Amino acid sequence: MSDPLGIIGVGQTPYRKRNPGLSAGELVRIAVTEALADAGVGPDAIDCVIGGVAPDALSGIADIDKAAIALPGKPYFRINTGGATGSSALLAAKTWIEAGRGDVVLVVALERMGQATTAQSIFNTIFDPVYEKDFVLTTITMAALRATMLMRRDGFAGEHWAGIAARNFTQATLNPLVVGAKARSVQDVLDSPVLAWPIRRYEACPISEGACAVIVARGELARSRSTAWIRGTGAYSDTYAMGDRMRRPEGSLIEMVPLRRAADRAYREAGITDPLAQVDVLELQAPFAIIEAMAYPALGLSDIDGNRRFVEDVIAGRVPIAINPSGGAQAANPVSATALIRVAEAALQVRGRAGARQVPDARLALATGQGGATQFSTVVLLGSELP
Amino acid sequence: MNPDDLLVLPGNWNFDYRYFAGATASRFFAELRDNRRIMGRRCPSCRRLLIPARSYCDACYVETGDWEEAGLEGTVEAFAIIATQFPGLPEPPLVIGFVTLDGADSAILNFVRGVDLSDVEAAGRRLFEQTRVRVVFAGDPQGRITDFHFVPVNQRTS
Numbered sequence: 001m002s003d004p005l006g007i008i009g010v011g012q013t014p015y016r017k018r019n020p021g022l023s024a025g026e027l028v029r030i031a032v033t034e035a036l037a038d039a040g041v042g043p044d045a046i047d048c049v050i051g052g053v054a055p056d057a058l059s060g061i062a063d064i065d066k067a068a069i070a071l072p073g074k075p076y077f078r079i080n081t082g083g084a085t086g087s088s089a090l091l092a093a094k095t096w097i098e099a100g101r102g103d104v105v106l107v108v109a110l111e112r113m114g115q116a117t118t119a120q121s122i123f124n125t126i127f128d129p130v131y132e133k134d135f136v137l138t139t140i141t142m143a144a145l146r147a148t149m150l151m152r153r154d155g156f157a158g159e160h161w162a163g164i165a166a167r168n169f170t171q172a173t174l175n176p177l178v179v180g181a182k183a184r185s186v187q188d189v190l191d192s193p194v195l196a197w198p199i200r201r202y203e204a205c206p207i208s209e210g211a212c213a214v215i216v217a218r219g220e221l222a223r224s225r226s227t228a229w230i231r232g233t234g235a236y237s238d239t240y241a242m243g244d245r246m247r248r249p250e251g252s253l254i255e256m257v258p259l260r261r262a263a264d265r266a267y268r269e270a271g272i273t274d275p276l277a278q279v280d281v282l283e284l285q286a287p288f289a290i291i292e293a294m295a296y297p298a299l300g301l302s303d304i305d306g307n308r309r310f311v312e313d314v315i316a317g318r319v320p321i322a323i324n325p326s327g328g329a330q331a332a333n334p335v336s337a338t339a340l341i342r343v344a345e346a347a348l349q350v351r352g353r354a355g356a357r358q359v360p361d362a363r364l365a366l367a368t369g370q371g372g373a374t375q376f377s378t379v380v381l382l383g384s385e386l387p
Numbered sequence: 388m389n390p391d392d393l394l395v396l397p398g399n400w401n402f403d404y405r406y407f408a409g410a411t412a413s414r415f416f417a418e419l420r421d422n423r424r425i426m427g428r429r430c431p432s433c434r435r436l437l438i439p440a441r442s443y444c445d446a447c448y449v450e451t452g453d454w455e456e457a458g459l460e461g462t463v464e465a466f467a468i469i470a471t472q473f474p475g476l477p478e479p480p481l482v483i484g485f486v487t488l489d490g491a492d493s494a495i496l497n498f499v500r501g502v503d504l505s506d507v508e509a510a511g512r513r514l515f516e517q518t519r520v521r522v523v524f525a526g527d528p529q530g531r532i533t534d535f536h537f538v539p540v541n542q543r544t545s
Contacts, residue, residue, distance in 0.1 A: 020393040020395055021388065060400060115398075117474070118473070120474075120475075121474055124476060130532070131495070131496070131532055132532075134531075134533055135496050135498060137483075145466065145485065146465065148466050148514070148515070151515065158508075193470070193471060194507055195470065195471045196469045196471070197470060197507050197508070197510075197511045198511060239445035242496075243464075243485050243493050243495055243496055244441070246485060247464075247487065247492055247493070253465070
């Protein structure tokens with residue numbers, strides 16, 4: 001049995017639409033300084049820095065991570081798996097430590113998309129220019145395409161998407177890091193304009209900037225602190241083109257095959273057999289309600305036939321698990337950082353440091369990451385107790 | 388500092404590129420332009436006919452084999468009705484759909500035209516029921532994916 005690893009420090013900037021008062025490096029420094037203070041260690045304790053930045057074009061600076069590098073003088077590399085960048089970076093840190101290269105890694109993810117004035121046309125550039133880019137593919141239409149698949153298969157309606165969205169946006173009002181959070185009702189969402197049917201404006205995640213830093217450590221350093229222990233992890237990829245994933249024996253586009261595999265792996269490592277009963281908190285990288293609804297069966301919390309009822313139970317607050325106490329990615333989704341924020345929020349919960357959004361007695365928390373057209377999925381299970 | 392005093396510099400990225408489609412996609416587009424056929428390649432391992440044409444099967448990771456023609460009707464697997472204009476993207480309203488053509492085992496994306504979009508909600512509900520579409524070729528083919536689009540089969544006049 002290898003020495004257990006855990007998260008000993010977390011630092012986050014507030015997440016807002018734009019930060020004209022701060023450079024990229026200044027945003028990173030705020031998060032890193034806070035994470036070091038939270039862990040009670042200085043920069044000398046850090047053996048390696050792993051940076052996470054997704055599409056550079058969102059900031060308008062190629063390889064913007066170079067411009068914002070934290071603690072120069074350490075080994076450094078960058079991770080990019082789209083929206084899963086932050087959690088992929090965390091898993092890279094775990095691997096680096098387990099490989100014996102060091103004991104303490106700083107993971108820092110940065111999003112500077114407030115500098116983009118045409119974010120959806122930038123997102124269009126992530127799609128295949130030969131066969132697909134001409135058809136207005138963006139993160140919003142990508143969500144809308146899955147939404148219609150789910151609605152036809154499972155009988156979901158606009159009220160379900162609005163119900164999930166209203167819940168997340170309202171919960172975000174307890175999270176001081178989501179700047180400008182506003183409670184929204186189901187009716188508010190349904191009354192907002194259609195962006196790409198069935199996705200409405202108040203269902204879509206806002207533009208968000210910010211930085212998130214997490215310190216991963218093992219050994220005495222971790223045992224002597226308030227640590228969120230890594231109990232299980234999984235990370236899998238899928239093929240690029242959405243059309244190639246429509247009719248496959250292992251599961252269609254809306255069955256989130258990589259997420260299901262990642263969850264199965266993480267549960268196995270953590271000895272979880274009944275996630276709905278055993279996991280206390282979920283932090284889902286679901287920038288749209290539809291992604292959240294798709295994730296429940298993949299995470300083993302419901303089965304596909306019963307998923308619409310499960311979603312209705314979530315909306316009505318009838319499930320024995322706290323979902324997105326931070327407001328989740330729907331309320332603030334700084335693309336490159338969002339999956340690390342889910343991990344950071346899960347860590348705060350099991351360490352009992354989540355402030356007004358703290359879930360009582362949170363002992364086991366699950367964070368997901370989703371990148372590309374659900375092409376990359378990660379699951380990280382964090383616990384308050386040593387594995 | 389007073390927020391009004393913070394410097395915000397203008398900028399833009401506007402680079403030209405040339406995208407190399409490769410031999411398989413090049414033949415797919417030549418067939419579309421010259422013969423008005425939508426062709427794919429079949430995976431010798433899992434037997435899926437991949438349309439749009441791929442040179443290798445993403446699932447089996449082997450080179451695809453023979454070229455085969457797909458039917459010119461198909462089933463909409465997923466769609467979206469774009470209702471809001473985003474800077475730099477085509478003007479709405481537009482319907483896009485992933486369609487599995489008859490005989491194919493993967494779905495191809497294109498516009499679905501000829502849908503009454505005067506009421507977007509109603510159009511969406513109608514597309515759940517009416518999933519069959521057919522290919523309409525452009526009059527002036529360019530050897531591009533936009534050389535065709537879909538229209539609903541048995542289009543209702545409302």
